[in-house]
Amino acid sequence: MAELGNILEKATFLNQFENKRYAPIRETYLCFEANVDLAKPVWYSNQQGVHAETRFLENLTTLDDGRSYTVTCYLSWSPCADCSEALVEFVRDNRNVNLRIFVSRLYYIDEERNREGLRLLNDAGVHLEVMNYEHFEYCWETFVDHKQSPFPSWDDIVENYAYFQEELTNILQENSLCARDGVCVLIVRTSMVRRGYSDMQHFLPPMCTS
Template identity: 35%
Template sequence: MDSILMQRRLFLYNFRNLRKAKGRRETYLCYVVKRRDSATSCSLDFGYLRNQMGCHVEVLFLRYIAAWDLDPGRCYRITWFTSWSPCYDCAQHIASFLRSYPNLSLRIFMARLYFCEERKAEPEGLRRLHKAGAQIAIMTFKDYFYCWNTFVENREQAFKGWEGLHENSVHLARKLRRILLVRDNTPSSFSNASSPSLFLSSSL
């Protein structure tokens, strides 16, 4: 686990929603975990993670939360803010995890879309993730503002958006909408992806 608050330069560099984000190879994941008690919710934890050697950040979080031994009789809501959308394999792992924990809901707000072009597996992964019940969306100014005040060591400095933030957010949101509207159809070339249950079984 990293420290609870992220340095400003790390957040601004890694979460900037550029259309071409060269050099940004790490994925950062800010999270909030809440337990829902009737009409109210109780915050249990928040913080951020990043990729570690040989393991994507999404899987790191799944291992972390699975170790909590969640009460099956209670409902939990997890919110992620990620610098990249998940790759195909990670989307599969997340979808499998959600099916295993029906009392847990997940919302993912993404700064950028990872390899979501034609003939790539990633768009199909997002569709499967959405079908599994995850709510996925592109980060807007409001989400950046929330992250800045929740996860960043901002030293009481107000968040100031960068040029193109709104335009790029709208562009990516439209692209994500087009991806999710495509009928579920898994090309045979994706069939060699590793099984989520095999990937997570030993550590969960």
């Protein structure tokens, strides 16, 4: 199992970050950069049952409250429910940190807890997006020991990005419910239904009907 380091091997990056739709679950790799010298490795992976996101957060606990930071992460898999909750707690406790997350693939999104975790991240103000061709190429040039070789890409990289991005968009819109000016807007995946407030009360959670 990989430890951590300052640069990834070419084979490791291609094996872990390739955005296949039906890729087997291997490890989560997290590459990151920030507008501060953390004097730490720039990537993490799972180690002895500890998720890459947890190890990443442990590295960020020393950020100075007197400064503002932008931290950008590139993950081979989107965070699981528990890691999403930990990331949300971190950004809520560190308002001076602007966290941006780009993911190659979506982790077990058939499980509602993982879907809800992604919505929690989005609601907490974390920029959440699927990696496109330019992101993969940037990671290749920034985090990989590529030995001056160009990013090799792979079949269906653009099509798979579009597929995962649509899935993520649907998840973030799913079951979003609000009431304003007597009108409720119910968003279910990509469809939106506008109905009168009184007609929708039996759909609303208690906080919306009070």
